[in-house]
Amino acid sequence: VNKTTTRLSQVWVLLFLLLWIPSPALPNPTEARARTPLEEAEPSQGTATQEQDDVHSLLFRANQAYLEDRYEEAAGLYGTIVERGHLNGHVFFNLGNTYVRLGELGRALLNYKKASLLLPRDGDLKANLQYARSLAKDRIEEASPSLWNTLAFWYFGMNLWELLVAFALLNLLFWSAALFNLYRNSEWAKWTLWLSLLLGLVLGVSAGMKARESFRNAGGVLLEEEAPVRAGFSRHDTTLFVLHEGAEFTILDEEQGWWKIAIADGKKGWVAAPSGGRVALTRDHPIAR
Numbered sequence: 001v002n003k004t005t006t007r008l009s010q011v012w013v014l015l016f017l018l019l020w021i022p023s024p025a026l027p028n029p030t031e032a033r034a035r036t037p038l039e040e041a042e043p044s045q046g047t048a049t050q051e052q053d054d055v056h057s058l059l060f061r062a063n064q065a066y067l068e069d070r071y072e073e074a075a076g077l078y079g080t081i082v083e084r085g086h087l088n089g090h091v092f093f094n095l096g097n098t099y100v101r102l103g104e105l106g107r108a109l110l111n112y113k114k115a116s117l118l119l120p121r122d123g124d125l126k127a128n129l130q131y132a133r134s135l136a137k138d139r140i141e142e143a144s145p146s147l148w149n150t151l152a153f154w155y156f157g158m159n160l161w162e163l164l165v166a167f168a169l170l171n172l173l174f175w176s177a178a179l180f181n182l183y184r185n186s187e188w189a190k191w192t193l194w195l196s197l198l199l200g201l202v203l204g205v206s207a208g209m210k211a212r213e214s215f216r217n218a219g220g221v222l223l224e225e226e227a228p229v230r231a232g233f234s235r236h237d238t239t240l241f242v243l244h245e246g247a248e249f250t251i252l253d254e255e256q257g258w259w260k261i262a263i264a265d266g267k268k269g270w271v272a273a274p275s276g277g278r279v280a281l282t283r284d285h286p287i288a289r
Contacts, residue, residue, distance in 0.1 A: 004021075055081055062094070064128040071101045079285035088282045089118030090160075093125055099131060105225035105246040108132050110277045111250075113221065117214045117281060118159050136246035140264045156204045160214050163207040219279035220261065222247040222271070229269035233258035240269045251278070 053074040062077035078095045081088070090114035099108035114127040119125050149156055157167070174196040222243050230237040233255045239283070243249070252268070253260035259276065262268045278284070 013058045028230055041166040043078075047207075055084065055086055059091075066098060066101075067095070069101075071098050073288070075102065075107075082285045083283050087114075087283075089115045089122075089125075093119065093122075096128060096132070100128075104223075105132060105135055106221050106277070108219040109136070109246050109248065109280065111225070113219060113279045114281060120159055120271065121157055130157075132246070133248075136248075138247040138263075140247065147254060152206075154203070158210075160177070160207060160210045162201055163210050167200060167203040167207050170196050170203060174200055214281050218251045218278040219280065220249050220251050220259065220276045222249070222276050223277065224275040227271050227275040229261065229267075229271050233260075233270045235272075237270070241267060243271070249276075 031064075058081050059075050062074045062081070064073070065074035065077060075098045078091055078098060082095070096108045096111035096115060099105075099111060109129070109132050112125065112132055115122075115125055115213045116129065129277050133162050154166075160281055174193060177189050177193040177196060180186065181193055194259060222245055225245050228239040229241050229243055230239055247263065249261040249263045249271075251259045252262055255270075256271065257273050258270045260268065260270050261276075
């Protein structure tokens with residue numbers, strides 16, 4: 001029994017360390033260059049290599065433009081990287097910083113929130129997001145984190161890629177334990193088998209939920225300086241209240257170019273879709289005014 005307990009404790013320690021892999025240090029665009037995972041790719045085909053070189057060139061030029069206070073140019077270059085399908089947390093973070101410099105609060109918040117989906121544990125990003133929120137005119141009180149946020153720490157502390165890697169490793173551990181147990185009946189192998197199965201199912205479901213949250217996120221941010229929220233999806237409907245740039249909301253429905261939204265204090269209404277931006281990770285990049 002003592003040996004089984006020891007083996008089980010070792011498995012728990014291994015999984016705990018796996019789930020708490022620290023996020024890499026966040027690059028600051030005021031540095032000479034931004035570190036991004038784009039550097040890690042090694043394409044095997046010529047066209048892919050050329051595209052990667054183009055992205056590196058865009059990234060270098062964007063960072064240089066930021067350093068030289070050419071913020072509109074930097075925003076355009078970072079946005080081009082996003083439009084080419086490189087949905088990178090560091091690029092979104094740099095875009096957020098650039099829009100803060102431009103005074104585009106809505107776009108800054110939008111990109112910080114996109115970056116948060118990819119860099120959920122990054123302290124610098126959290127601080128910048130909090131600062132940007134403090135500049136918003138509409139101070140809407142948000143609900144305090146629930147007990148679920150604490151219990152499901154792996155879900156809120158890991159991005160989609162990390163969840164998929166953890167799921168793959170647990171899947172490998174499950175089949176390894178199954179094969180070992182097949183040829184050599186072992187108590188600790190049985191414990192490992194069932195534990196890896198349980199945690200694998202949890203992480204598999206978590207990865208599916210995280211994919212939905214990342215690519216079909218219902219969050220939105222107001223990009224216009226001011227927008228009326230109406231009782232219906234028409235400019236002739238009664239104005240219920242007015243939101244200002246940087247206001248965050250949840251998109252409940254969409255109809256004829258209008259979004260039905262809800263804000264944190266429970267108010268609901270319809271706002272013209274072009275006045276806001278979606279938090280979901282897409283290639284779309286709202287251009288600064």
